[in-house]
Structure formats: C-alpha cells, structure tokens
Amino acid sequence: MAVARRLCPVEMLFRGRRERKLGDSVAVRLEGVTKRFGDVRAVDNVSLEVRDGEFFSLLGPSGCGKTTLLRMIAGFDTPDEGRILIGGRDMTGVPPYLRPVNTVFQSYALFPHMNVEQNIAFGLRMKRMPKEEIARRVAWALELVNLSGFEKRRPDQMSGGQRQRVALARALVNEPEVLLLDEPLSALDLKLRQELRVDLMNLQEQLGITFIFVTHDQEEALVMSDRIAVMNKGRIEQLGPTEEIYELPKTAFVARFIGDSNLIPAKVLEPRRVRTPLGEFVLDEDDALVPGQEVLLSIRPEKIRLFRERPNLPNVFRAKVDDIIYTGSENLYILLADGQRLMCETLNHDIQEPGHEEFDYDEEIWVALTPEKLVVIQEEADA
C-alpha cells in the first residue's frame, strides 16, 4: 500500500483543463471484484465508482487486468468474487444481452456479411423496434460519426478509421447507459488516432453518456479522461483526476508509467528535510514524514531547472551533461550527478537566458529541484 502527500492544493497546480460538470449519481460501481484465471489473479479485489457522464479511463500495461475488468462490466466474464452494479442495479450474474451497456471492441468486431446500415441497426433489430424508427436512428448515428452516405458499404470496403466509427455508431445507436471502449484507437496510425481522440471527447460531451475507456497509452488517457484508474498486476495503483495522476503519483509504478519520472531515494532527516545521494534537500510540506523513514522523491523531467551559473535557489547541485537527445520541440538532457542519472526536458525555443540556456556535452552545470515540484512517494516494502 502507498500513501501520498499533497504538497499543495491540487487545484492550484492545474490550469487550463476543460471545466466539466458531472452528476453525483454513480453509473458503475465495482465492489471487491476479483477474477482468477488458474492461479493468476487477473483482477484482484478492485473497487471503484464511475460517475454519471464521466470519461473514465482504465490505464495500465498489457496484462494488468484492465481488459478483464472491462469484460466483466460488459458481462463477457463473470467475477469470482465481488459485485458489479450498473445504474444502481446488481448486474453480477446478468448476461451481456440484458445489460444497459454497449462495447466498442478493439478489433471492431463488425459483422462482415452486413453493410454499414445493417451493422448499426443490429442492436435496434434485436429490440424489435419498428422499421421506420430503426431507419431514423441509424441515420442519426451515421450523422453523429460523420459517415452519412456510407450506408451500403461493407466493412471490408472501408478504412480502419471508418470501421472504427461504424463500431462506435453501432454501439451508440442503442443509447447505452455506459459505453465501454476496449483500446478502440490502438489499431490506427498516429495522426488518425489524435483526430479521433478529439472526436471521441466531443461525442462524449455532446451525448453525456458515461465512457469507460481501456488503454495502455498514457497520453491518450491523459488527453481524454476526467479520471484515471492506473492498474498494475490486477490491482488499482492509483485512482484520481487526470491531473492528480500526473502531478502527484502515489507509487513508483505510477510515476514511471505515466510520463517519465526521475526517482531519487531519500532518507527523512526532519519533517521537511531529506538526505539524498545528491545532497540534502528541503521539501515544501512536512506532514506524515517521520525522521529515519526511507522514501522516494519523484520529479518530472520538464520540472527540473538547469543553470550555467549557480542560482540562488534551494536544492541546487552540480551535474554533468552525459547525453543530449534532440526531439524537435524539446531537448532531452541526460545528466549524471554522483552516479545518479537524471532526465531533464527543456523547450527548444532558442533563447539563452538563465533557466532556459542550452548546454553542451560534458558541460558541468547547476541543477535546481524546486521544492513544490518534488513529490514524495512513501511505499511500503510489499507494494
């Protein structure tokens, strides 16, 4: 288990996120859900609540249990322990065809022997809806995903992005309470993926349907979600608003998996002072730290500041530029300081002023770690 320390109010850290009004009612509630495959606990005692109208992401590496969790919400797998509630009703043993959810599959799973129109109409046909009503709703769904005019196409006559949108329309036309998306963008190329991210966000906002989105792509999750649950080995490592996941990782796993992080081992001297291999650092806040305790300090590469002259700042130490990786918009410096490797990103904006200088290979420079940007990770040994 892990405990994290808030260094300053979360709201102060994050600006510029779209403002979202979410209902208080719960769309999906998992209570101690466990799923075993043989000896492996694919999902291990997971409890969480997804709110109405929320864009909720399950994020984690392959094999972390996120897809299994989604399949249990859809009804394709049954949990060995725990309960699944959708819209307040217990759905644990209910088969998928009776659940008020629809799924967008990773491989789209479009019916190859049906055209676009027939694919989208499938769910409505199963509900025995009148023909005219089906036609009306199918037209609406096609317009929603910008595919009007493609009614008679067959899936094998369409591009990956178009098929993905058909799969989306086929699910949304049923007006599910919750839409489950299983890595729907992973088969597409980067440009298309970025476009569809925005489309998905707009669609979700427009319809107000709860989205549960499974992905292994941290950037995708950061861009789209209201809240993220980071999963590892069948458990939830951290669950929180998107910004909190990035800014205040609670475990080393989250710090490493979401973006890049520099992790520095440290020993607590006083509540606000720690000793590290790079020297003694001061921290911004002091609660819950006990002298003698071993912790990890995490700092994001873009939050490290570099100087040619010694700045008048706290937590300053010397380091050598070991490598420079040019990525176009950014320079990534690999620094060496007392055997510790640090990554540091600076914007490549061609200005030479203190804090924004560009450096050379093997140059000895000054590094400053701003106390507010140092996140303390207290992890117990068994985590």
Added chain:
Amino acid sequence: MREAATPAQRLRRVLLTVGPGAFWLVLFVLVPTLIVLVVSLMSRGSLGQPVPPFGLHNYVRFFSDPLFLEIIGRSLWIGFWSTLLVMLLGYPLAFYIAQSRYKEVLLLLVVIPFFTNFLIRVYAWIVVFQKEGLLNALITAFGLPPGEFLPSTLAVYVATVYTYLPFFVLPLYAAVERIDWSLLEAAYDLGARPVRAFFEAIFPQTLPGLLAGFLLVFIPAVGTFVIADLLGGGKVTLVGNLIQLQFGSAQNWAFGSAASMVLMAMVLLGLWLYARTQGERGLDRLV
C-alpha cells in the same frame, strides 16, 4: 523501362503462365466431356459400340420413358436426403472437433476410412446388415425378432451418409476454424440471445464451408451406383446404376452417355440456379 512486348512474346508469356493449367483442363475435362457428348448423339452398333447416324434419339428415349425419369427422380431424392442427413450430423460434428482439445485425433478419425478401399467399406456394411449380421445380433440380444435389412433403402441411406460424411466435415471444419468468435460477443453485446446470436453472427461465417461441403456430398451421392448395387440389391436403381448398366451388360454406350449428360446437366442447372439467387458473390463463395 521494358520495351513493349511483340505479339509473339506476349503469346509466349500467356502460354507459360496460363498454358499448363489450361492444357490440363482441356485434356482431362473438356475433351472427355465432348467425347461423351458426341457419343450420346450416336446410335448403338451391333456390338454395343457407338456408330452413326447422329441424332437426339437417345435423349428422346430417356425423357419419354417414365422409368428413366423415375430413376433420375429417385437419385435426386436419395441424394438430397442423404446430403441433408450428412449436413445435420456433420455440422455439429465440425464444431465439436474445432473446439476439442483432441482435434488432431478426431480429424484423423474422420479421415481414417479413406485408408481403406471404398468397395471394402461398403462390403463391411453387408456384414453389419446381413441376416446373421451385427445389427441383428444386437436386436436379438434385446429379445426382439431379427429384421430384413438387405437389400433395403435404409441400408443405402446409412452407407451413403457414412461414405460422404468426411467430405462434408472437412471443408466445414476449415470454415469453423476460421470463425471470428468476437462477433458472437458483439452480437450478445447488442442484445442478441444465444440462439439468435449464433444464427446472426456465426452461421453466416460457415456458409462457404457449408456450400462447399454440400456440393462435395450431393454431386457424388446423386451419381453413386456401388452402394445402391450392393446394399439396395435390384430394388434400388439409381441413375448411376443405369449408366453403369448401359456401359456394361446392356452394351449401349450411346444411351449411357446420354444418361450421363442428363445427370451432369441436372447438377449444372442446380448450380446455375444457386448462383443466380446469390448474385455475383454466390459463385465466389463456392470457389
């Protein structure tokens, strides 16, 4: 850039690529069929050999005698029902094999009968069905009176279904192996109950295998004569028996050829009707 090919070069290229296949088809399909067609238009010589004059008299005879029409009708009837039985047995069997842990073993069991000569396998059924055979031994063991199973239509059906089952199971198995099962989940997800989901999402995927299997069973089942001969005795005459008879003891090659052509026309007519109802994609699916 390569220079434009001269007509001679182009001809050579065509002959090298399409040539061998076309040659094979002409030699072993087109020429024999044409020979049969020509013979069917000739008359019976004094020794049974086909001789001029040419004419449609064999076809006229075939279609004017109710006996021959009955034989054709019976062949189609028995062929149809045997094929239907084969499909009813083979369809679930193919699914069972495809999802079994022992599918290699089960597939081998399906193919094993081919290791033995077809005639011997049909004779084996005589051992089962004869008066002191296995079937009657079983029946009398239950205290029931023994039955007469040879010759009978039942025996013909049983042996036909047994013989052609592998021809149906193998192509269907190939189709079942390729089924995209995620479509079943998609159908469930969209509100289809299990039986409905199967027919909407899985059954269409097996259609190509089903049709291939149907043709592989129906065509030979209609034309068979050995099974009817050995197990049906004189009671069950099929169009295959008729043709065999004409080339054998009746010594009328010309009439036998005409009967062959009628049988072939019937099958082609069926295929053509199928292709028409299915449109262009229908034929694609067959091949």
